[in-house]
Structures are given as C-alpha cells and as structure tokens.
Amino acid sequence: xxxxxxxxxxxxxxxxxxxxxxxSEANLIALKCARDRAGDGVRDxxxxxxxxxxxxxxxxxxxxxYSLDKxxxxxxxxxxxxxxxxxxxxxxxxxxxxxxxxxxxxxxxDTPLCITGAAGATSTGIVDPLDELAEVARQYxxxxxxxxxxxxxxxxxxxxxxxxxxxxxxxxxxxxPHKWMFVPFACGAVLMRGGGRILRDAFDITxxxxxxxRGGEDVAFDFFRYGQLGTRxxxxxxxxxxxxxxxxxxxxxIIERQIELAHYFAARIDELENFERVGxxxxxxCCFRFAPREVKRGDEDAARDSLQKALQQRIEQSGEAWLAxxxxxxxRVLRLNINSFLTERRHIDDLVELLRREGGHLMEEQxx
Ligand SMILES: Cc1ncc(COP(=O)(O)O)c(C=O)c1O
Numbered sequence: 001x002x003x004x005x006x007x008x009x010x011x012x013x014x015x016x017x018x019x020x021x022x023x024s025e026a027n028l029i030a031l032k033c034a035r036d037r038a039g040d041g042v043r044d045x046x047x048x049x050x051x052x053x054x055x056x057x058x059x060x061x062x063x064x065x066y067s068l069d070k071x072x073x074x075x076x077x078x079x080x081x082x083x084x085x086x087x088x089x090x091x092x093x094x095x096x097x098x099x100x101x102x103x104x105x106x107x108x109x110d111t112p113l114c115i116t117g118a119a120g121a122t123s124t125g126i127v128d129p130l131d132e133l134a135e136v137a138r139q140y141x142x143x144x145x146x147x148x149x150x151x152x153x154x155x156x157x158x159x160x161x162x163x164x165x166x167x168x169x170x171x172x173x174x175x176x177p178h179k180w181m182f183v184p185f186a187c188g189a190v191l192m193r194g195g196g197r198i199l200r201d202a203f204d205i206t207x208x209x210x211x212x213x214r215g216g217e218d219v220a221f222d223f224f225r226y227g228q229l230g231t232r233x234x235x236x237x238x239x240x241x242x243x244x245x246x247x248x249x250x251x252x253x254i255i256e257r258q259i260e261l262a263h264y265f266a267a268r269i270d271e272l273e274n275f276e277r278v279g280x281x282x283x284x285x286c287c288f289r290f291a292p293r294e295v296k297r298g299d300e301d302a303a304r305d306s307l308q309k310a311l312q313q314r315i316e317q318s319g320e321a322w323l324a325x326x327x328x329x330x331x332r333v334l335r336l337n338i339n340s341f342l343t344e345r346r347h348i349d350d351l352v353e354l355l356r357r358e359g360g361h362l363m364e365e366q367x368x
Contacts, residue, residue, distance in 0.1 A: 018189065018227045276288060
C-alpha cells in the first residue's frame with residue numbers, strides 16, 4: 001500500500017513511509033524527521049544539548065493547517081518557531097516573502113530548518129507552488145515537507161496531476177486516504193523520499209520483548225519502529241480495498257468530476273446576484289461570500305462577517321445541505337467542499353437555489 005502511495009506521488013523505489021491516524025500525526029512525524037537533522041544527537045540528547053542558543057524555524061503559509069502549530073510545540077521548538085508566510089490574493093504562499101523571512105532569520109542568528117507547502121490548503125483547497133518551494137529549500141538546504149493531506153489525490157488524475165509538480169522533490173509528504181480517497185476515518189500516511197531509514201533513524205527502538213530474534217525482512221515491517229504508535233490499527237487494509245475496487249482510473253474519474261462540479265458551482269455563484277466568489281477553484285473547494293450591496297450601518301465588515309454565519313446556519317437548519325465557514329485574510333467566507341462521490345450537478349443546482357432563497361429571507365429578516 002505504501003509503495004502504491006509513493007508511486008502515486010512520483011517518488012522513486014527508495015521511498016517508503018508509514019500509515020498514520022491522519023494528517024496531524026503525519027505532519028508531526030515529518031517535522032520530527034526534519035528536526036532530527038538540526039544537529040548531531042538531537043534525538044538522543046535533546047535540543048538544548050545540541051543546538052543551544054538558536055531557534056529552529058519552520059516556514060509555512062498563513063493558510064497552513066493548525067497541526068503544524070501543534071507539531072512545532074510538541075517537538076520542543078515552540079509555536080513561535082512556525083513562521084506564517086503571507087499568502088497572495090489567491091491564497092498561495094508568497095515566495096518573495098518566504099525568501100525575505102529566511103534571510104532575516106539567518107541574519108539574526110536563528111536556524112531555518114524546514115519549509116512546508118500545502119497541496120490542498122484546508123480553507124481554500126489551493127496548491128502552493130511546490131516546484132518553487134522545492135527550489136528555495138534546495139538553495140538554503142532546508143527540509144521540504146508537503147502537506148498533501150487533501151490535495152495529494154490530484155495525482156490520480158492525468159488532467160490535474162501537473163498542479164502537484166515539485167511534490168516529488170519533497171523530503172516528506174503527508175497524504176490522507178480519509179480525505180479525498182473517501183476511506184473511512186481514521187487513515188493517513190506520511191511518505192519519505194529517502195525511505196524507511198529516515199523514519200527508523202527518528203523512531204527505532206528495540207525493547208527486549210520485541211528483539212530481533214526473527215531477524216531479516218520481518219523487522220523491516222515492524223511499524224512501531226517507523227513512528228510514535230506501538231499497537232496500530234490495520235489501516236492499510238481499507239485503502240488497499242478501495243484502490244482495488246476503484247483503481248487509479250476510478251479515482252481519477254471521481255476526482256475530475258468533483259473538480260468540475262466545484263467549477264460549475266463557482267460559475268453559478270458568479271451569476272448569482274448578492275454573492276461573490278473568493279479565491280480560485282484548484283481542487284473541489286470553492287469559497288464565496290454572501291455580499292448584498294447594503295448592510296446595516298456601523299461596522300460594515302463585522303455586519304458582513306455575521307451575515308456569512310447567519311446564512312451558514314440557515315442552510316444547516318434547512319437540512320438540505322451543509323456548508324462550512326472560514327476566515328480568509330481576516331474576512332469570514334462560506335466554503336463548499338464537494339467530498340461525496342455521490343454528488344451530482346442537480347445537487348449543486350439545488351444548493352444554489354437554496355442559497356438564493358435563504359439569502360433572500362435573511363435580507364428580509366434583517367431589513368438589509
Ligand atoms: C491540509 C491539512 N493537513 C492536515 C490536516 C489534519 O488531518 P487530520 O484531521 O487527519 O489529523 C488537515 C485536516 O483537515 C488538512 O486539511
């Protein structure tokens with residue numbers, strides 16, 4: 001299963017990985033491997049004994065998933081060591097700002113450690129320019145991690161795979177079969193370009209009761225040596241079955257259809273009075289805003305933000321559809337993510353009608 005996932009994202013035969021409970025654990029494992037490269041003996045002697053007097057810095061866009069904040073804390077780097085690089089108006093990481101931040105940190109004596117890129121950012125579904133990030137990481141000799149928890153599945157589609165260009169240059173990749181591969185919770189994976197050795201260097205331990213008497217090949221698949229977990233669920237089985245059932249082409253068909261539906265929804269939103277689109281559709285996520293021309297006087301931004309929440313609640317209470325809200329560059333927006341393989345065009349049409357109707361009721365109610 002891990003071999004298939006490595007092949008999928010374009011890694012070569014040396015690569016390997018381990019199944020995880022999800023993207024949070026996968027990101028933590030990847031950053032642990034990056035941290036261990038900070039100096040000789042970090043794993044055994046800790047940061048204070050090995051890289052004392054410098055902060056190890058991880059870079060990610062301001063759209064990154066919160067599991068990175070948690071990870072740097074758990075690894076003893078502190079949350080402040082995660083530098084949130086500003087994203088541009090399409091919500092991609094700004095490479096110029098990233099370079100500036102790295103130079104600035106180096107100049108003041110901190111130690112840049114790792115760059116992470118998003119392939120399918122949580123709020124917007126966008127993919128950072130991975131090839132450019134790989135280039136910056138190479139130039140500064142930093143670990144390069146791609147959080148493809150959601151967007152990694154683009155690799156199934158010949159039509160959309162190009163968006164991931166550069167992912168194969170990453171030192172590590174997170175991919176979650178329980179997101180865009182529709183496998184039941186909980187099922188993630190972290191993949192290492194350099195192979196299982198990297199994970200074993202970070203985690204291997206041989207307690208007496210699990211010593212290597214059996215020896216040989218078996219030990220190479222003792223997954224407690226590849227991550228934090230000891231006892232594990234048989235997570236690979238459900239991915240294996242889904243892959244056997246759908247195959248690469250089956251996955252490609254569903255993913256392509258969902259992206260098409262997200263574009264269709266975006267086009268319908270563009271036509272709809274009182275709604276506006278926010279950002280781009282690069283996966284099956286579309287962000288948008290309920291934007292009637294007039295809102296209550298006073299703090300207009302706050303009034304517009306609360307309109308999004310109010311509309312989200314109305315949609316939820318209708319029982320007909322469910323949308324999330326999120327905050328992009330400080331403003332609340334509505335967020336659609338098509339993630340059921342049963343969704344069809346008529347559901348999108350129904351949703352647009354529902355938005356129009358509930359938006360209208362909301363305006364009447366608030367006398368906007
Ligand atoms: C981009 C990204 N990375 C990581 C995660 C964390 O994944 P999990 O909830 O499986 O731990 C998420 C979850 O939404 C995500 O969107």
